[in-house]
Amino acid sequence: MRLILLGPPGAGKGTQAQRLVERHGIVQLSTGDMLREAVRNETPIGLKAKAVMEAGQLVSDEIVIGIISDRIDQPDGSKGFILDGFPRTVAQAEALDRILAEKGLKLDAVIEFKVDQEKLVDRILQRARETAARGEPVRKDDDPEIFKTRLEAFNRDTAVVAPYYAGRGLLVEVDGMKPIDDVTRAISDVLETV
Secondary structure, eight states: OEEEEEOOTTSSHHHHHHHHHHHHOOEEEOHHHHHHHHHHTTOHHHHHHHHHHHTTOOOOHHHHHHHHHHHHTSGGGTTOEEEESOOOSHHHHHHHHHHHHHTTOOOOEEEEEEOOHHHHHHHHHHHHHHHHHTTOOOOGGGSHHHHHHHHHHIIIIITTHHHHHHHTTOEEEEETTSOHHHHHHHHHHHHHTO
């Protein structure tokens, strides 16, 4: 099973990805984690990424795609994977299609978490308040201004990825505003049909 989870920050993709990992025994591929691992392991692509990151620049699509390609080839990726946070652009989606085709693989589904963005901001603010009330450190991403900036970046850059996959007949929408267990059931229903 090879899946992509799409949706704005705070929509619940990470929570649902962990549930899918536990239920199906597939791996969640986070581009940030993969970049750090490739750099740490000093793979050829990791060395390229390290040089770019040390120069204070953003890692190019070519490097990110190379890291994903390498990661998919690892043994734990043979049962499938979940991409969360990638692709972020249509160019990345097209590159992913090429990689998968070269490997004789295909995506099973792209699941988009549909959310009311105003309510989503309220949800994040509530989560930040509850975390602070418990005396725990509030995630940097839950800072209201940082969250709004991330949401704007999603709307500007990443929201165009969903129509790309809709055009290919792979996109399925789930209501990301429902309770966590209801979202899990909706995803399970989707996966029964792919």
